[in-house]
Amino acid sequence: MSLFPQRVFSGVQPTGNLHLGNYLGAISRFVALQQTHDCIYCVVDLHAITVPQKPSELVANIREVTAAFIACGVDPKSHIIFNQSQVAEHAELAWIFNCVARMGWLNRMTQFKEKAGKDRENASVGLYAYPTLMAADILVYRATHVPVGEDQKQHLELARDIAQKFNNDFSESIATAGYGEAFFPLPEPLIQGPATRVMSLRDGSKKMSKSDPSDNSRINLSDDADTIAQKVRRAKTDPDVLPSETPGLAGRPEADNLVGIYAALAEGSKADVLREFGGANFSSFKGALVDLAVAKLGPIGADMRRLQADPGYIDTVLREGSVRARAIAAQNMKAVKEVIGFIS
Ligand code: TRP
Numbered sequence: 001m002s003l004f005p006q007r008v009f010s011g012v013q014p015t016g017n018l019h020l021g022n023y024l025g026a027i028s029r030f031v032a033l034q035q036t037h038d039c040i041y042c043v044v045d046l047h048a049i050t051v052p053q054k055p056s057e058l059v060a061n062i063r064e065v066t067a068a069f070i071a072c073g074v075d076p077k078s079h080i081i082f083n084q085s086q087v088a089e090h091a092e093l094a095w096i097f098n099c100v101a102r103m104g105w106l107n108r109m110t111q112f113k114e115k116a117g118k119d120r121e122n123a124s125v126g127l128y129a130y131p132t133l134m135a136a137d138i139l140v141y142r143a144t145h146v147p148v149g150e151d152q153k154q155h156l157e158l159a160r161d162i163a164q165k166f167n168n169d170f171s172e173s174i175a176t177a178g179y180g181e182a183f184f185p186l187p188e189p190l191i192q193g194p195a196t197r198v199m200s201l202r203d204g205s206k207k208m209s210k211s212d213p214s215d216n217s218r219i220n221l222s223d224d225a226d227t228i229a230q231k232v233r234r235a236k237t238d239p240d241v242l243p244s245e246t247p248g249l250a251g252r253p254e255a256d257n258l259v260g261i262y263a264a265l266a267e268g269s270k271a272d273v274l275r276e277f278g279g280a281n282f283s284s285f286k287g288a289l290v291d292l293a294v295a296k297l298g299p300i301g302a303d304m305r306r307l308q309a310d311p312g313y314i315d316t317v318l319r320e321g322s323v324r325a326r327a328i329a330a331q332n333m334k335a336v337k338e339v340i341g342f343i344s
Contacts, residue, residue, distance in 0.1 A: 010146055011137055014048050014061035016061045018222070020297070029192055044084045089140050089333045093140045094132050134152075140332055141329060144188060160186045163184035167183055198261060200257075201232075204253025225294045238255060240255075
């Protein structure tokens with residue numbers, strides 16, 4: 001797919017309580033990719049309403065994700081930050097993709113089955129069609145690379161299937177319109193491996209989650225230094241000292257998680273961490289982790305709080321980002337319409 005210029009697209013849902021897992025698993029990756037790619041980062045508010053949202057919370061959560069992008073180091077001038085609902089082409093292309101994707105493909109999506117649960121009859125049509133909108137998000141920019149977590153791999157494969165079927169179904173018309181053999185690239189997932197999966201601070205076998213009722217189970221990106229320190233010190237551990245090599249973490253999920261968090265924040269490996277802290281007890285290791293976490297996350301939290309205190313600024317970033325995103329999306333949408341046989 002070298003025919004297509006490289007472009008990164010990814011989206012984050014505005015569902016509140018952004019935490020360390022979102023940072024290490026996604027946003028820090030988005031920041032790094034800015035060095036090598038043109039990047040478009042989207043607050044996917046249209047995806048959020050596939051389940052009920054309170055309007056006053058939704059608007060705050062859209063601003064929270066935007067603030068987090070900026071506070072973590074995404075540059076809204078060199079790259080693009082915007083919210084999905086301001087660029088109508090996402091929904092427009094999603095409709096077309098609803099007519100490309102097959103029922104059988106969507107019926108296989110495990111996330112829908114999980115989210116809809118037992119009461120599938122009562123799930124929104126939007127929740128079912130969610131993956132076609134996600135495909136549209138990516139392909140309306142003809143993006144080539146998509147940083148996502150493991151849980152989104154199946155949706156990315158569906159996006160590739162949609163791109164491929166569109167390219168095949170309309171191959172003649174694509175060629176006639178002068179787009180060569182393929183209109184859409186087959187977007188590649190950049191999967192963040194399990195190494196940076198962050199688990200709950202209260203239970204090393206559960207993922208750190210926005211919906212865990214215990215706030216002590218997660219480090220929120222908006223937490224201040226004292227709160228971060230307190231949560232790390234209260235994190236569940238076991239009675240042993242740290243091992244000096246990684247196999248010694250087996251069967252010790254809480255120890256493994258804290259070492260993993262340290263490694264990710266220090267941008268090193270678990271082996272590096274254990275080389276330094278093997279034999280240490282948890283109270284001294286936690287002291288070092290507090291220092292590191294506060295040094296890395298303290299400024300992010302402070303920046304987020306500062307940005308969130310100025311919603312006018314955040315809204316301006318989103319509006320300006322939307323204008324630039326729309327310019328790309330509109331051009332591609334015009335081509336899609338021509339290829340399909342619409343008049344515009
Ligand atoms: N479904 C993704 C998630 O829940 C969010 C998302 C929506 C996305 N559209 C996207 C991610 C496009 C990557 C590309 O995490």
